[in-house]
Amino acid sequence: MTAQLGAHPYGGGTRFAVRSRPASAAWLCLFDGDRETRIAMERNGDIWSVEVPGRGIGTGYGYRVEGPGLDPAKLLVDPYAVVLDRRFAHDPRLAAAGLDTAALVPKAVVQAPLVAAPPPPLFQPGGLIYEINVPGFSMLHPDVPELQRGTLAALAHPAVIAHLQRIGVAAVELMPIVAWIDERHLAPLGLRNAWGYNPVVPMALDPGLVPGGLAELTETVAALRAAGIGTILDLVFNHTGESDVEGPTLSLRGLDPDLYYTHSPDGALVNDAGTGNVLDASRVEVRDLILASLRHFARAGVDGFRFDLATILARGPGFDADAPIFAEIAADPILSDRVMIAEPWDVGPGGYQLGRFPEGWLEWNDRYRDDVRRFWRGDGDAGTLATRLSGSSDLFGGPATRTVNFVAAHDGFTLADTVAYAAKHNIANGEDNRDGTDHNASWNNGVExxxxxxxxxxxxATDRRALLATLFASRGTIMLTAGDEFGRSQGGNNNAYAQDNAIGWIDWNTRDRDLEAFVAELAARRAGGAMEGDAWLGEDAVWLDVDGRPMTPASWAGAEGFELRLPGACTIRVDRRAREVTLTRD
Structure with missing residues (x-):
């Protein structure tokens, strides 16, 4: 079904196809600069298509449709577009009925499809994932050429790759690089979205982050791969930037809103993502679009995917651990060996589903984050920390742990801010400090x-090292957010999604080089060792108290730490009194 949708160049032109059930008429709109040429499309079931001789790769285009509830004044982006001619920009006219938006909406650009079979993934569970916000990562990097700063290509710079190798990165996880639109409340505040979790169509690369298009993506992924580093893309299939009923009409809303978006029985848009709409993955047409997107990026060479608010993928309306999309991914010859990582929650009813995703899927483990923080804050217990450090067997069943352990991520305090702020400081976001979570399990060591x-x-400094050493001593996949290895701060802002500025950018010139060296040492100690894997600890594991005596149920209560001995492998010692974690290889 998906093969016929989108723009497909052939020897003498391009075949265009788009789905719209309610349309009574549809037009392909070709653009030469500002000049628009409309070509009527023919209907076959729910699909509208047309072949255009003489117009091939590089052609700019969009669609218009007419029918009940549809507005032909709105130029619509192809849901299967892979390249756009410019970024999205919010404008109130995008939501105004009857106003033509051709001058406001990016044009899709016809591209040759990626067809090569991807190489096997480099990344294996148990390695270190390094989470990167692409624009903020290199905007202030002194070694990256100025014209490359803030772009995907910066990640292929030798200085960047050398840093990644030094701290043992097995795969970079790129926050969204697909084109997004700003939320409508940001412009009046003088802000713009810096994270990208507000996409319009799922495959179109953002021209600001990836100005070189598909070639820049494939070349960057290849350069990282040549250095032994895999690539994971953070993708958003839970909602689109068309938002609520007052949002813009850009693509899916203008083609068939009842098909693509989930509605309640009274017809209202469901808001399980907290963004105004959610995609309806219970429909095969939506899943076709999702799987086509995954195949596209897999062919670009990426190792796998992290799914934002992944619970929505399996709602129908409640969460279903046997939802069709899981079986479809597992059966797909292009996708079956890719790394799949769930953010296992959304904000809807019953949205927290940690531990319930399919066998083989990794899951972000926020219980790990909170329990590790609480232990070092002083109000968490050693037994819970031991469970988290050894793979969270209370959460994950099966032959191996599926945890992704982290102590900080993009949506929360940085690691340094975790030990410097007891409360969030988000005034710069323009929402009177109401945005962002109030549950941070953080502390300030007496001074905010x-x-x-x-x-x-x-x-x-001691607390930062204790948190990092705990992470690197933990069983299962571990994740570090870029800059946390050298103490980056966001000034206590725990929701810096709208800070495309010094708050959200990494300052490479003021980094804590001693902490960076400490992380490099941790990575070297972990590499190839017993904790770098996803298998459960064996029966030979020995648990002792901090004075070297065997742990008993009674001694776990009130314990200030423990020692874990894996004979012939390593010894891990956690001592809260000394604020220290050590990992010693046998």
Whole structure:
């Protein structure tokens, strides 16, 4: 079904096809600069198509449709577009009925399809994932050429690759590089979206982040792969930037909103993503679009995918661990060996589903984050930490742990801010500090925020090392957010999605090089060892208290730490009194 949708160049032209059930008429709109040429399309079932001789790769185009509830004044982006001629920009006219939007909407650009079979993934569970916000990562990097800063190509720079190798990165996880539109409340605040979790169509690369298009993507992925580093894309299939009923009409809403978006029995848009709409993955047409997107990026060479608010993929309307999309991915010859990572929650009813995704799927483990933070804050217990460190057997069944362990991620405090702020400081976001979570399991060592007190700074440095050492000593896949290895701060902002500025950019010139060296040492100690894997600990594991005595049920209560011995492999010692974690290889 998917093969006939989108723009497919052939020797003498291009075949265009788009789905719209309610349309009574549809037009392909070709663009030469600002000049628009409309060509009537023919209907075959729900699919409208037309072949255009003489117009091939590089042709700019969009669609218009007419019918009940549809507005032919709105130029629509092809849901299967892979390249756009410019970025999306919010404008109130995009949501105004009857106003022509051809001058406002990016044009899709016909491209040759990626057809090569992808190589096997480099990344294997148990390695280190390094989460990157592409624009903020290199915007201030002194070694990256100015014209490359803030782009995907910057990740292929030798200085960047050398850093990734030094700290043991097995795969980079790229926050969205697909084109997005700003939420409509940001422009009046003088802000813009910096994270990209508001896409319009799922395959079109953002021209600002990836100005070189598909070639830049494939070349960057290949350069990382040549250095032994895999690539994971963070993709958003839970909603689109067309938002709620007052949002813009850009693509799916203008083609068939009842098909693509989930509605409640009274006809209202369901909002399980907290963004105004959610995609309806219970429909085969929506899943076809999702799977086509995954195949497209797999052919670009990426190792796998992280799914934002992944619970929505399996709603129908409640979460179903046997939802069709899981079987379809597992059976797909292009996708079956890719790495799949779920963010196992959404904001809808019953949305928290940690541990319930299919065998083989990795899952972000926020219980790990919170329990590790609480232990080092002083109000968590050693037994819970031991469970988290050894793979979270209370959450994940099966032959191996599926946990992705992390102590900080993009949506929350940075690691450094976790030990410097007891409360969020999001005033810069323009929402009177109402946005962002209030449940951070953080602490400030007696002084909120920045401090000149040597004792306070010393405690914070020790705490940062304890958190990082715990992470690198933990069983299963581990994840580090870019910059946390050298103490980056966002000034206590735990929701910096709208800070495309110094708050959200990594400052490479002021990094803590001692902490960076410490992380490199941790990576070297972990590499190839017993904790770098996803298998459960064997029966030979020995648990001792911090004084070297065997742990008993009674001794776990109130324990200030423990020692885990894996004979012939390693010893891990956690001591809260000393604020220290050590990993010693046998």
């Amino acid at each position: 925020g920045a401090s000149d007190d040597a004792a306070v700074l010393g405690l914070r």
